Amino acid sequence: MQLNGSVNINAPRQKVWQFLTNPDAVARCAPGVESMEVIEPNKKFKVVASVGFGTVKVKFNTDVELTELNPPTSGTIKARGTGQGNTANVVASFMLSDGDNRTTDLAWTADVTIVGSIAGMATRLMSSVTQNLSGKFFECMKAQVEIAEGVIEAPVAQPGFFGRLIQAIREFFARLFGSKTEAR
Template identity: 25%
Template sequence: MRFEKQVQIEAPRQEIWALLWDVPRVVRCIPGCDAAETIEPYQQYQATVQEKVGPFKIRIPLDIEVVTHEAPERLVANAKGRDGKLQSHLKIELDLTLVALAPQVTALNVRADVAVLGKLGTLGHSVIVRKGNEIVGQFATALQAELQPKEGC
């Protein structure tokens, strides 16, 4: 299934681009992501995400591969993982684009093709898309907060 969402972030495109590659900072912005590590910079990463989706609480270790990146405007990545407890598989093809709308305003366009198999897949399209859109919204809000100047710094 595919979902697409656009959110506006009050920050220059270059700052957002830099944040996307700063693993410790970006982890704080991803809902449910409690661990991530760089395997090979700009190419391979691993992350663990746990989230409640419908009646299920999932915990999925993800292998993430960057397919292409064109600084500072586009990032394409694939992620796949498995929740052994629920016998569910998740595969995500993610395409992020950053469009400068003004010097301090950037549109983050998210397109994700998601395949969900196993118990998690029984929830249906609408539940998974709703959760995906919720996660993207929370990510954008957290990204905006992460980019704000910290008082006392």
């Protein structure tokens, strides 16, 4: 199956290149990644990732290699994953070019082949699954690079139910006893 897409990132090309060739950064944004081990820095690594195809989830042990790297313009990523009687082969290429106002245009293509018991199911669901996974990856990547560049602010965690409850209790006792509470 052939896939492609593009995204504009509000950061210089070199910063986008650094992200795409950093296995730790990529692993943090890749949906389903459970672990990543560097075999050869900036070149080869092993990844364990789970991918869901409808109600079926398959864990792949994957060898990944960055090849044909032309800093900071283009590169190719080759991955071969096996798991539970299935094999997934991916060859993805990316091209970086300067956009307007110090932005970077990233165009990518991928050729994905799945063989095994999920191949029939994967073919029917592949388009939606891969669009969802690639969308999540590029959304995360864009945010991470732009946060590092100071273009956007990192989201501030909002207190959950218990955090709000504790704050309300503090405020209640502060009013009851006439003292101010510090925001924590």
